[in-house]
Every structure is written in C-alpha cells, then in structure tokens.
Amino acid sequence: MNRAMCSLSFAVVCLFASFTQAFAQEALRAGVAAVSITPPNGTPLAGYYRKRLSEGVLDDLYAKAIVFEQGGAKAAVVICDILTLPRHTIVTARQLIETQSGIAGANVMIAATHSHTSPVVSGENTRDALDGGDSVEAKAYTANLPKLIAQAVAEANRKLAPIKLSATVAQEHGASFNRRFWMRDGTVSWNPPKQDKNIIKPAGPIDPDVSLLYLESQPKDALGQPLASFVNFALHLDTTGGQKISADFPGHLARLLAESKGKDFQTVFATGACGNINHRDIKWLDNQKGVAEAFRIATILAGAINRSWSSLRPLTSSRIQVRSEIVKLPLAPITDADVTKAKEVYARLTDAKTTFQEQVNAFKVLDIVARNGQPLEVEVQVITVGDELAFVSLPGEIFVELGQSIKQASPYRYTMIVELANGSIGYVPNHSAYPESNYEVWSARCAAGAGELLVSAALRLLNAAKQ
Structure with a gap:
C-alpha cells in the first residue's frame, strides 16, 4: 500500500513538474528594438505637395519593432517614423524578415506614423514626383528602407525573453481636434481660419483614447524591469514643419517616457484612425507650429500616460493569432x-x-x-495576443468614425487601430463625408462606402480570432 501510494505521489509530482515545464515553455516572450532610418541631408521630404530637401536633423527617425512569441508562434509589429509606406516596401520587407528571422511575412504588421518631416518613399502615386520621389536620393532611400525594417525585426527577435504584458486606456480630450467644420453657408470646411465667425461646429468627433501597452521583463529570481510601451492615439503628425528631419511629437514622447522609465526604455507610437483629426485648436490664435508645439503635444500625452500607470491591468492569456483578408475597394467615379x-x-x-x-x-x-478600372486591393490584418489584445491594420488615412466603429464592436477589450499599415491608399473617409466634400474627399481614390468595407473586414477577422 505504501509502495503504491509512493508510486502515485511520484507520478503526481512528475505530472505537475511536466505541466509546470510546459506552462513555462508556453509563456509569452517579446523583444523590442529600434533601428535608425534617418536619411542623409538633401533627401526630399514628404507631405506638402512641393519639393523640400532636408537641411539637417532635429531628432532621428526609427523603425521600431516588437516581436511577440508564444508556444512557437511569432508575430511582429513594426512602426516607422515615416509619412507613408507603399505596398512594395511592405512586400520586400516581409520577404527579408522571413528569410532573416524565420517569422512568416504574413505575421508581420508594418506601419507608418505619418510624420511630415520624414523622407519621401517612392511609391505608386502620381504625386510622389512632386515631392521629389523620382530623385536619386529618394530612390536610394526607398531601396534601403526594407533592409532597415528587417534589421529592426531581427534585433527584436534576438532579444526575445519572458515578459509581463499590461494594458490600459487613458482619455485625453485636449490634444486632438476634428479638422472639418460645418459653416454658416451649409458647407463643410477643412482647416478654416482660427476663430472664424462662420464656423458652427465640428463635422465629426475625435477619439480621445490613449491606448497603452506596458512591457516588463520577467527574469527568473529578480524583479521585472520596464522594457517598452506601445502607445496608440488618433492624431495627425504635422506639428513640426520646416525642412529638418523629425519624428514629430512621438519622438518627444518617447524621450519623455524614457526619462522616468530608464534610458533604454522604448516607446512605440502607432497612429490611430485620424484622417480627419489634427492638433489645431481653432479657439486658440497661436499658430501651433514648430518644435515647441510638437513638444507640447508630447507633454500632454505623457501626462495622460503617467496618470494611467496605476490603472494598468495585467493580460493573463497570451495565445498569438494572425489573420488577414484582401479587400477589394471600388474606385472613386471619374468622368x-x-x-x-x-x-x-x-x-x-x-x-x-x-x-x-x-x-x-x-x-x-x-x-x-492608371488602374484601368481595377479595384483597389488592400490588406486588413489582425494580430491578437490572448483574449483581450488586438492590433488592427488599416491601409490609409482613415476617418476617425471608422476606427471608432471597429473599437466599439470589437470583442477585444484593448483594440489598437493602426492606420497607414501594410500599405496606403491615401484618405479613406466614412460614407457620410463624401457628399460633404472638401480636401479628404477630393483626394480619396476609393469610392463612398470603401471605409465601411474595411470596418466589416476588420470585424470579421476579430470575431473569427475570438472564437
């Protein structure tokens, strides 16, 4: 009897040990890295419908990568301090990542922050030439960029280690504003003069969510250390201006958070759905342009984040899933x-x-x-980590209403909307904005209803991952 009990006890201990070992092997791991993508002086800058050559560097640009791994499954999110990334850059970077790091290209999300003090990346748009995209400098930068993106992922992959992942959502109502306004003549204006007496009200909302992920290292027999944050906020990056390279306010934000968390602490900023959102407060006569304005916005966001540390909630599940869908979007009608x-x-x-x-x-x-009647084919991608966290890629400058529609219907508590991801088709207004017209609608290559098709695809992917 005693021998039998001993055998049973030994079996239970072995089973428990095996379970513990398996659990440890299934723990979430992550690695974070940043690689400079700052161009040489004289490289054309993007975003202003005219050729501007860079004349120095205010602060460096980076490709920042987070690689997640759990149970052998890997996914990566890469955010670049760049105006926009054409699809061919994404395809090439994914191929390099798959070769160099062994991470399936389909499991990699690559996005731009939309800094207007960053280089032109030569793409498929007619406008690129106006910004200098056909120059030798722009073409050389474009050719090298996928290698730097792949390098960031490779370095993050080499740093994989057990982490503790926490999340929260803060609120900030004072940094972003809808830039479309109903006017007294019944029209919708885009960025009207400040304190214009003809303004009635904004033509749409903002998204005040400052979504925050917090990564801490989890070494054995030691206290965890701050590793990185992932910040998601819907605000157009066009505060700095001029002809010097800058990551705009996310660069300042990263430095501010590193002051309190340690010099090696990385902050990865992903731009939310902000196609009709910017920093311009029409009630304030200040011109709100320059380095000081970028730093002011970074300080506001840092304040919101610092107030939210105490509300961080640990994410206890960590299964990684990646799903994507190619969506065909109708072209805007032309005569x-x-x-x-x-x-x-x-x-x-x-x-x-x-x-x-x-x-x-x-x-x-x-x-x-140039499309010869062929619809726009774009990728919507969802990366989920556990039961509460989801990253959603959208391929353009997405109106805030569309991003909110996804977040409000998402089965994931923390849903990060990442615009300008996996390529860009430019502005994507919501359906009701088309008859209102003005700049974003003039510019949109896709027809009314295209944005809602992206929302539907994102929700299909989110719901499928949740099952």
Missing part, C-alpha cells in the same frame, strides 16, 4: 471631363494659377486612370 482636366493641370503644375484643389483632384484622377 472623361475629369481626365481631360487632370491632364491639363498636371502639365502645368508649376503654374501659379493652378489651385490646390485642382492639384489634389488631378493626382487622384490620374492615379485612378
């Missing part, structure tokens, strides 16, 4: 007259009589013509 006009405008872009609206329309129309 023969539109095409004729676009060609005329493009032929005289340097003419002072060419208006901004004419230029925007011309680039849109010529890009649509």
Whole structure:
C-alpha cells in the first residue's frame, strides 16, 4: 500500500513538474528594438505637395519593432517614423524578415506614423514626383528602407525573453481636434481660419483614447524591469514643419517616457484612425507650429500616460493569432471631363494659377486612370495576443468614425487601430463625408462606402480570432 501510494505521489509530482515545464515553455516572450532610418541631408521630404530637401536633423527617425512569441508562434509589429509606406516596401520587407528571422511575412504588421518631416518613399502615386520621389536620393532611400525594417525585426527577435504584458486606456480630450467644420453657408470646411465667425461646429468627433501597452521583463529570481510601451492615439503628425528631419511629437514622447522609465526604455507610437483629426485648436490664435508645439503635444500625452500607470491591468492569456483578408475597394467615379482636366493641370503644375484643389483632384484622377478600372486591393490584418489584445491594420488615412466603429464592436477589450499599415491608399473617409466634400474627399481614390468595407473586414477577422 505504501509502495503504491509512493508510486502515485511520484507520478503526481512528475505530472505537475511536466505541466509546470510546459506552462513555462508556453509563456509569452517579446523583444523590442529600434533601428535608425534617418536619411542623409538633401533627401526630399514628404507631405506638402512641393519639393523640400532636408537641411539637417532635429531628432532621428526609427523603425521600431516588437516581436511577440508564444508556444512557437511569432508575430511582429513594426512602426516607422515615416509619412507613408507603399505596398512594395511592405512586400520586400516581409520577404527579408522571413528569410532573416524565420517569422512568416504574413505575421508581420508594418506601419507608418505619418510624420511630415520624414523622407519621401517612392511609391505608386502620381504625386510622389512632386515631392521629389523620382530623385536619386529618394530612390536610394526607398531601396534601403526594407533592409532597415528587417534589421529592426531581427534585433527584436534576438532579444526575445519572458515578459509581463499590461494594458490600459487613458482619455485625453485636449490634444486632438476634428479638422472639418460645418459653416454658416451649409458647407463643410477643412482647416478654416482660427476663430472664424462662420464656423458652427465640428463635422465629426475625435477619439480621445490613449491606448497603452506596458512591457516588463520577467527574469527568473529578480524583479521585472520596464522594457517598452506601445502607445496608440488618433492624431495627425504635422506639428513640426520646416525642412529638418523629425519624428514629430512621438519622438518627444518617447524621450519623455524614457526619462522616468530608464534610458533604454522604448516607446512605440502607432497612429490611430485620424484622417480627419489634427492638433489645431481653432479657439486658440497661436499658430501651433514648430518644435515647441510638437513638444507640447508630447507633454500632454505623457501626462495622460503617467496618470494611467496605476490603472494598468495585467493580460493573463497570451495565445498569438494572425489573420488577414484582401479587400477589394471600388474606385472613386471619374468622368472623361475629369481626365481631360487632370491632364491639363498636371502639365502645368508649376503654374501659379493652378489651385490646390485642382492639384489634389488631378493626382487622384490620374492615379485612378492608371488602374484601368481595377479595384483597389488592400490588406486588413489582425494580430491578437490572448483574449483581450488586438492590433488592427488599416491601409490609409482613415476617418476617425471608422476606427471608432471597429473599437466599439470589437470583442477585444484593448483594440489598437493602426492606420497607414501594410500599405496606403491615401484618405479613406466614412460614407457620410463624401457628399460633404472638401480636401479628404477630393483626394480619396476609393469610392463612398470603401471605409465601411474595411470596418466589416476588420470585424470579421476579430470575431473569427475570438472564437
């Protein structure tokens, strides 16, 4: 009897030990790395419908990568301090990542922050040439960028170690503003003059969520140390201006958080759905431009984050899933007259009589013509970690209402909307914005309803992952 009991006890101990070992092997691991993607002086800068050559560096640009691993499954999220990333850059970077790090390219999300003080990355748009995208410098930078993105993932992959992952959502209502306004004449204006008496009210909401992930190392027999944060907020990156390289306010935010968490602490900032959101407060007469403005916004966000540390909630499950869907989006309708006009405008872009609206329309129309009637094919991707955390990629400058629709219906408590991810098709307004018109609608290559198709795809993927 005693021998039998001893045998049973030994079996239970062995079973428990095996279970414990298996659990340890299934623990969530992560690695974080940042690789400089700062270009040399003289590289064309993106975002202003004119050629600007960089004249120095205010602060460096980075490709920042987080690699998650659990039970042999890996996924990576890479955020680049760049205006936009064309699809060919994503494809090449994924191929390099798969070769160098053994992470399936389909399991990698790559996004741009949309800094307007970053280089042109030569893509598929007619407008690229106006920004200097056809220059030798821009083409050289574009060719090298996938290698730097892959390097960031490789370094993060080498740093994989057990972590504790926590999350929370803070609220900040004073840093972002809807930039479309209903006017007294019944129209919707884009960035009207400050304190304009003809303004009635904003034409849409903001998204005040400052979503925060917090990664701590979990070494054996030692206290964990701050490793990194992932911050998701819906705000257009165009505060700094000028002709010097800068990551804009996310760069300042990263440095501010490192002051309290340690010099090696990384902050990865992902831009939320903010196609119609910027930092411009129409009630305030300050021009809100320059380094001081970028630092002011970073300070506001750092304050919201610092107030939220105590509300962090540990994420206890860690299973990694990646799902994606190719969505076909209808092109914006154009007429023969539109095409004729676009060609005329493009032929005289340097003419002072060419208006901004004419230029925007011309680039849109010529890009649509180049597609020969083929719809836009874009990727929507979802990466989930456990039962509460999801990253959602959307391929353009997405109106805030669309991002909120996903978050409100998502089965994941912490849903990070990452715009300008895995490619970009430019502005994606919500359906009701199309008859209101103005800049974002003039520019949109996709037809009304395209944004809602992206929302539907994202929710299908989120719900499938949750099952």
